[in-house]
Amino acid sequence: MKVFLTILALAVASASAFEEVVHPKDVAKVNKIEGRITNGYPAYEGKAPYTVGLGFSGGWWCGGSIIGNTWVLTAEHCTGSDVTVYFGATWRTNAQFTHWVSRNDIINHHNADIALIRIPHVDFWHMVNKVELPSYNDRYNDFNEHWAVACGWGGTYDGSPLPDWLQCVDLQIIHNSECQQTYGSGTVSDNILCVRTPDGKSTCGGDSGGPLVTHDGNKLVGVTNFVAAAGCQSGLPSGFQRVTYHLDWIRDHTGIAYY
Missing domain, CATH: 2.40.10.10 (Trypsin-like serine proteases)
Structure with missing residues (x-):
C-alpha cells in the first residue's frame, strides 16, 4: 500500500507540474476589443x-x-x-x-x-x-517542423494598445511529444497541433479560431485554441486544433x- 501511495503522490505531483492553458479569447482584457498577434508583423492587403x-x-x-x-x-x-x-x-x-x-x-x-x-x-x-484544407493524402501528415503563418488583429506585445491592422506571425510546428512536456498528454492529444513561440512570437487574446496555414502549399492545418496561462509571451507552445484530424x-x- 505504501508503494502504491508513493506512486500516486508522484503522479499527482507530476500532473500538477504541467503548465495550465487558457483560451486566447479569455486572456485578460486591455482597454480595447481583444485581437492580438504578439511580436508579429503587419500584413499587406490581400496577404491572408x-x-x-x-x-x-x-x-x-x-x-x-x-x-x-x-x-x-x-x-x-x-x-x-x-x-x-x-x-x-x-x-x-x-x-x-x-x-x-x-x-x-x-x-x-x-x-x-x-x-x-x-x-x-x-x-x-x-x-x-x-x-484549402489538407488533402486526404495528408491526413496522417503531422507537419512536424513545418513553418506556418498565423494571422489576427491586434497588438504586438502583452498589454499593448491594440492596433486594428491585421498582424501575422511565422511559427514552427513541433512534435506533440515536445508540447506534452509543457501541458501533458491530457491536454495535448492526437487532435492537437502545437507551435514553438520563441522571442515572444505567438497567438494571443482574440486570435481564437483563427488560421494556421503552412508556408509550403498554403494548407490550413490549425485552428487557434489555447496559449499558456503564464502568458502569450512566456515562450511556451501555443495549441491549435489539428485540421487533418477533423x-x-x-x-x-x-x-x-x-x-
Missing part, C-alpha cells in the same frame, strides 16, 4: 484573404478561416451567440463587407474545440478567398474535401 474577423453579440472577438463559398471554420469556444463576419478586413473595422449570421447557423463539434459557421454565399477575389467531420457537414 481567407482570414475573417468574428464579432460575437456577447462582446468578444475571434478569428476564422473561409474554407468554401458558404463556410467558415473557427473554434468552438468562440461560439455561443449570433456573429457578424468581417470579410477582407486588413483594417479590422474597415471590412470589404460584413454578414450577420444567426447562432442557428453555427455547427459545434461535440468533442473538440472546433466549429463551422454557415455563411451567405461569398464570391472570391484577391481580398476575399478561401484557404477532415471527415468537415466533409460530412460541408461537403468540402480534397483528395
